[in-house]
Amino acid sequence: MATDSPMIEFTHVSMRYPLGAGSYYDALRAVSFTVQPGEMVFVTGHSGAGKSTLLRLLTLMERPSRGSIVVNRKNLERLPRRRLPYYRRELGIVFQDNKLLPDRTVYDNVALPLIAAGMDDREIPKRVRASLDLVGLLGKERQFPVVLSGGEQQRVGIARAVVHRPSLLIADEPTGNLDVELSTAIFDLFASLHRHGTTLLIATHDLRQVSRMEQRTLTLQRGELVRDTHA
Amino acid sequence: MKAWLLRHAQVLVGSFGQLARTPIATALTLTVIGITLALPAGLVVAINNLDRLSTGFDRGGQISLFLKQDTNDAAAQKLAQQLRTRSGVAAVEYISREAALAEFRKHSGFGSALDALSGNPLPAVLVVRPEAGTSPAALETLRTALARQPGVELAELDLAWVKRLHALLELAERAVWLLAVLLAAAVLLIVGNTIRLAVLNRQTEIEVIQLVGGTPAFIRRPFLYAGWLQGLLGGLIAWLLVELGLLWLTGPVSDLAGLYGSPFGLEGLPFASGLALVASGGILGWLGSRLAVGWHLRRQSFR
Numbered sequence: 386m387a388t389d390s391p392m393i394e395f396t397h398v399s400m401r402y403p404l405g406a407g408s409y410y411d412a413l414r415a416v417s418f419t420v421q422p423g424e425m426v427f428v429t430g431h432s433g434a435g436k437s438t439l440l441r442l443l444t445l446m447e448r449p450s451r452g453s454i455v456v457n458r459k460n461l462e463r464l465p466r467r468r469l470p471y472y473r474r475e476l477g478i479v480f481q482d483n484k485l486l487p488d489r490t491v492y493d494n495v496a497l498p499l500i501a502a503g504m505d506d507r508e509i510p511k512r513v514r515a516s517l518d519l520v521g522l523l524g525k526e527r528q529f530p531v532v533l534s535g536g537e538q539q540r541v542g543i544a545r546a547v548v549h550r551p552s553l554l555i556a557d558e559p560t561g562n563l564d565v566e567l568s569t570a571i572f573d574l575f576a577s578l579h580r581h582g583t584t585l586l587i588a589t590h591d592l593r594q595v596s597r598m599e600q601r602t603l604t605l606q607r608g609e610l611v612r613d614t615h616a
Numbered sequence: 617m618k619a620w621l622l623r624h625a626q627v628l629v630g631s632f633g634q635l636a637r638t639p640i641a642t643a644l645t646l647t648v649i650g651i652t653l654a655l656p657a658g659l660v661v662a663i664n665n666l667d668r669l670s671t672g673f674d675r676g677g678q679i680s681l682f683l684k685q686d687t688n689d690a691a692a693q694k695l696a697q698q699l700r701t702r703s704g705v706a707a708v709e710y711i712s713r714e715a716a717l718a719e720f721r722k723h724s725g726f727g728s729a730l731d732a733l734s735g736n737p738l739p740a741v742l743v744v745r746p747e748a749g750t751s752p753a754a755l756e757t758l759r760t761a762l763a764r765q766p767g768v769e770l771a772e773l774d775l776a777w778v779k780r781l782h783a784l785l786e787l788a789e790r791a792v793w794l795l796a797v798l799l800a801a802a803v804l805l806i807v808g809n810t811i812r813l814a815v816l817n818r819q820t821e822i823e824v825i826q827l828v829g830g831t832p833a834f835i836r837r838p839f840l841y842a843g844w845l846q847g848l849l850g851g852l853i854a855w856l857l858v859e860l861g862l863l864w865l866t867g868p869v870s871d872l873a874g875l876y877g878s879p880f881g882l883e884g885l886p887f888a889s890g891l892a893l894v895a896s897g898g899i900l901g902w903l904g905s906r907l908a909v910g911w912h913l914r915r916q917s918f919r
């Protein structure tokens with residue numbers, strides 16, 4: 386049954402980066418955990434602990450050296466190359482540097498995942514407006530990203546990440562460049578997405594926000610999963 | 617289907633805008649493509665005109681009838697008279713064995729050697745001039761018919777130099793094709809390189825589109841359109857250059873032809889060939905960008 390299967394299942398996942406000359410670095414060591422649909426999970430740890438690596442494995446920007454990753458009943462190891470774009474449409478990805486396209490308007494940036502997925506042109510404006518409404522930026526459609534504040538840009542990034550209603554939202558330090566007030570607003574936004582049923586996996590340094598949210602937290606230390614508040 | 621068309625039209629317009637945003641770079645690229653394509657096209661036009669000119673000369677071809685050794689003067693004169701009445705024949709000149717020998721003696725420098733011969737080895741000849749405007753094929757028919765006349769040993773159509781010219785033109789044509797293949801490769805590289813630069817410029821954009829689930833085909837599309845457009849516009853410029861060149865040459869050529877009383881005039885690129893030139897520009901541009909983008913996407917660390 387669909388509701389019984391986990392959203393994310395990591396089983397003994399290791400990631401070993403070659404450093405050249407026969408040496409290597411173990412960024413993740415036999416990490417195992419399971420995330421159920423609808424959960425909101427934080428990933429924390431010191432710099433270099435492997436948070437970004439873990440998320441990159443989920444978005445298939447990288448493949449694990451060992452272990453298996455299953456997302457939404459798809460074994461990523463066995464996902465054929467041509468299915469990769471379709472797999473990524475099930476995800477929403479928020480980047481620390483927001484990765485907005487500077488030569489496109491806010492509207493066009495947010496519409497990008499819908500256009501890439503070949504959605505009906507009549508459906509797109511509704512979805513984009515709904516998404517911008519969600520992040521409180523309705524009315525900024527015609528602006529270009531440069532004229533927006535850092536917090537607004539990050540919210541446009543979130544609007545783009547959720548416009549296609551992904552089942553899993555992945556965010557890597559979404560508030561890394563923002564002050565406390567803006568960070569709080571962004572985390573509140575995530576909390577409201579959580580209430581609407583989205584599964585979220587958020588890597589962050591921001592322990593203040595993590596404790597405020599009172600959600601499950603995975604802690605990495607030198608590539609090992611040393612703490613899981615739900616385990 | 618309609619939505620699909622609309623989407624492609626949007627991408628096409630976008631590519632057009634992309635080219636228009638860097639007008640100088642675009643103009644330079646298009647001109648280079650235009651010149652590159654105009655070269656073989658112009659040479660083809662030149663060869664076609666030479667071909668036409670030499671076909672015009674074919675009509676001046678004459679047929680030499682070498683008569684059998686035992687044919688006497690009277691019989692030869694009679695045959696000449698008979699041939700003059702034949703349709704398609706303008707004039708017949710009789711060169712007797714003696715006249716032929718005298719001429720040979722005068723021009724060959726073998727005079728004393730000929731004295732050593734007991735008899736005259738040369739045959740009598742009837743030089744038949746066909747009517748003006750006889751086609752090469754009709755000339756050949758006439759030659760075969762004349763060869764069958766009683767008393768005729770051999771009938772030869774004097775087209776040697778025309779044939780030589782044709783052979784040269786054929787060689788030139790091949791050389792042009794070789795050149796065309798090389799220059800087509802050049803266009804491929806020119807477009808491929810501009811598209812490669814465009815891809816590098818939009819690296820982040822490609823990365824983001826990949827992460828939001830854009831297929832390789834979706835990512836390629838704007839670049840393919842841009843390459844196609846560049847090739848197409850370059851082809852148009854090539855066509856324009858060829859026509860301008862012809863325009864420039866038309867006056868002098870018809871003046872020259874007039875001096876020889878010839879109606880010869882330069883023939884331009886046929887419309888269909890012009891379209892073919894533009895189309896091949898488009899195809900080359902598309903291929904060039906396909907190669908560049910494909911290569912780039914394969915090289916990426918993403919999979």
Ligand SMILES: Nc1ncnc2c1ncn2[C@@H]1O[C@H](COP(=O)(O)OP(=O)(O)OP(=O)(O)O)[C@@H](O)[C@H]1O
Pocket residue numbers: 402403404410411412430431432433434435436437438439
């Ligand atoms: N491509 C790579 N090649 C070699 N080593 C790498 C590579 N990517 C990451 N690493 C190493 O793996 C370790 C984990 O990196 P990662 O980016 O996952 O850390 P992080 O927890 O996200 O850190 P931060 O909080 O600073 O973002 C680091 O020591 C890093 O140097």
Ligand SMILES: [Mg+2]
Pocket residue numbers: 436437438557
């Ligand atoms: Mg990181």
